Amino acid sequence: MANVLTSSRRAPVVFLHGTAGSRRQWQDLIDRLPGGFENLALDLPGYTAHEVPQAERSLSAEADMILQKLRALGRPVHLIGHSYGAALALRIAVKWPDMVQSLTLFEPAIFHLLRDGHPVERQMFAHIARLAQEIGIAAAAGRPDWGAARFVDFWNGPGSFAVYAPETRERVTARMPLIRANFSALHQETWPLEECARVTCPMLGLYGENSPLLSQHLIRLVAGQMPQAKVLPIAGAGHMLPVTHAAMAARLIGTHLNAVEARMPDATPRVA
Incomplete structure (x- = not known):
């Protein structure tokens, strides 16, 4: 995979794909990111032949499964997700904020936050x-x-x-x-919007200007709870913007990652 780690001080970049996608959806975007990062695109639980889907699934349970893979990396990560993968990334950052050095969310499908809203x-x-x-x-x-x-x-x-x-x-x-x-x-989730305030790392939210209003609203909704959040539209893009507008998305993510790394001390703490 492109852009192999060249500095042990930089946190790995982990990608979580959307519902209808796979880890391969990220390749064009990854190829356009700045060098010096280790990039790891994961398959979500149940998306590979050797995995047995759980009879009773919840987003939080799947977040627990992904956490084990993140812990194996031994240090906090830059976490990037799209749609369902963004909902997973958000849940991980909310439950284990110390595991996430930065967060990038493409239109998180965290629908339960709308269920009891206005x-x-x-x-x-x-x-x-x-x-x-x-x-x-x-x-x-x-x-x-x-x-x-x-x-x-x-x-x-x-x-x-x-x-x-x-x-x-x-x-x-x-x-x-x-x-x-x-x-x-997604329907099993009940945790409140206010828990998003636990995400204190820098967060970049991206959405397509042609995406459903529901998607645009959700990313702004969760960002409004976070102390270090920035939300940007991508002109001409829709919900599949990490694929259709990979070059623009990579530029924005690259700027985000480099800015976060520039603020970090020389040694990244390891995760137990």
Whole structure:
């Protein structure tokens, strides 16, 4: 993988992909990052053939699983996540803030924070809950491709799934059981918005100007609880902006990472 560690003082950079993606979604962005960092793109729990998906999943339980991989690195990390992966990254930073040297969130899918919010937020939650319900109905009808089309079009605009290459449509359709499980995992969460204030490291929030308003609102919502948060839009981008606008995202992340590292002492403490 590009950009291998050249200075032991720099924290590793760990990437968590979105629901319909894989660790490979990050490669173009990683290739464009400044040198001197060790970059590690992880597969989320259940996304590799040797892993057995849990019958009862929650975002917090999956965060615990990823934490074990982070602890193996022996020191705090720069944590970057997209969509469901961003929700996981946020949960890790909230539960174990000492493990995270900086946080970058691309449109975290942390939907439960809208469930008990003001009326507009509750309406947003109802929209995403309806999407999950429609995906379940499509699966029960034996048409996961209908659910895949509904899922993709929700995040990327009407007609997006139809113009995908056939192999891409097949890949997303094959992921629908995991996508349904991730919706269920997100629904299990109950921790309040105020816990985001536990994230005291620098946080960079990025969203596409063409993304659903729900996504744009959520990143601003969580950032508003954090003492060192900055939120930036990416012009012309949608929900898949780490892939479609990798060059711009890499520039912003590179600036963020270098600024955080410049503030750190010469020796990064190891994590027990």
